[in-house]
Amino acid sequence: METWNHLKEIQPRIIDLLIKTLQKDRLAHAYLFEGSKGTGKRVVALHLAKSFFCENKDEENPCLQCLNCRRIEHGNHPDVHFIEPDGLSIKKHQVEHLQKEFSYRGVESAKKVYIVEHADLMTVGAANSILKFLEEPATETLAILLTEQGSKVLPTIHSRSQHMTFAPLSRATFLDKLVQNGNSNTISSLLASLTTSYHEAEQLLEGDWIAQARTVVIQLMEELSTRPTQVLFTLQEKWLPLFKEKSQLDIGLDMILLWLRDLMFTKVGKVDSLSYIDQIDLLQQQALSSSQDTISQKMSAVLHAKRQLVANVNPQLMMEKLLLNIQEG
Ligand SMILES: [Zn+2]
The missing domain is CATH 1.20.272 (Zinc Finger, Delta Prime; domain 3)
Incomplete structure (x- = not known):
């Protein structure tokens, strides 16, 4: 399993920045990870989610052993959600569906992480829906948006998220x-x-x-x-x-x-x-x-x-x- 130190080998600049942010406990609500396929966007997003949920963190490092860490590793954490295009776009109803599910289930924890793949394919409705959710004061929500084409991501998303460019590998x-x-x-x-x-x-x-x-x-x-x-x-x-x-x-x-x-x-x-x-x-x-x-x-x-x-x-x-x-x- 990866650690921040492993990930640093592939994206030194970005990982340094994220580690500093975690140490100061100052994560943004939304990140936009831009970079071509294979540059580590998804694995960094998952590791960030572990750091966000882990109950036995050693400073910025998630323990990788606790229930939260293991569930994220296996892709079945109830509060970590993946949104992928349904056909050619990511639609508003996909985001709303998730939000409804949360409200029915009752609050297991106030923390939620959304990982949106191909964020450039979000419709305006889906984008607004996500942004609205991020602003709800009752929840501590982290959205990590992944894209291979940052220039095609909607301006509203750009302006409300912290943009990180994943460099091509050496x-x-x-x-x-x-x-x-x-x-x-x-x-x-x-x-x-x-x-x-x-x-x-x-x-x-x-x-x-x-x-x-x-x-x-x-x-x-x-x-x-x-x-x-x-x-x-x-x-x-x-x-x-x-x-x-x-x-x-x-x-x-x-x-x-x-x-x-x-x-x-x-x-x-x-x-x-x-x-x-x-x-x-x-x-x-x-x-x-x-x-x-x-x-x-x-x-x-x-x-x-x-x-x-x-x-x-x-x-x-x-x-x-x-x-x-x-x-x-
Ligand atoms: Zn853990």
Whole structure:
């Protein structure tokens, strides 16, 4: 189970702020947690709820043992409520339904926590209903609103809640998470160089696409230096079927760019930063025969190709030209 110290590793700035607030016992009534998927919004919200309800707190740290802590951990605390979109929006009746339930049940405790997922999908009615509830003097209510798109959250919510922006994870933290989730070191190292968004990583992992793409990129890079006559064949037979969409092509170019960056890292001895961690032998071999200048020229050629993607270039011609440029270096 998490502690504030664990959470500090992924969101140091926000956790520091929350800890200070808890120590002074000055929690706001409403928080708006904004950040992309996988940045820890939900787990921080739950930990804050534990700190709010725990009966055996050690300063700002919930005990994680008491009934309140355990119920929150298992998602069945009677006073911690999750509101999620019903269809495409969060509607007024969803909030009112909860409020009615409270009044029927009688007051078990005066404390309530609402955790609203996709707060950007709240209708005006739902938002007003929540805000009204926060102002009721008899209850001690904490609302934690989560969103991936803060700019789409209603202005009334923005102005009445404390806004906290969850930063994207660092490459190292993201890499750790990928490995913990059962991905291999070789795939995780490349993925963490391409993105630090969970959502995007999941898409790239789908159907083993990233593993196949990685194999083709390595094959092309190897052929460019050892069997250049093979390159156009590999492009036709293996690259084009895998990088059909413009977005896939863009990632493919990023993967070539990362190979060249690895070459640069290898040249200057920074091998612990590699994206293609299992290719050190090939990288060292290629690094011997290229200068830093030629590597950076090749990188410029890839960046140029990336810009051309925006216009509707023919992918095959674009790639043929790029591979020729990289080969000649
Ligand atoms: Zn506790």
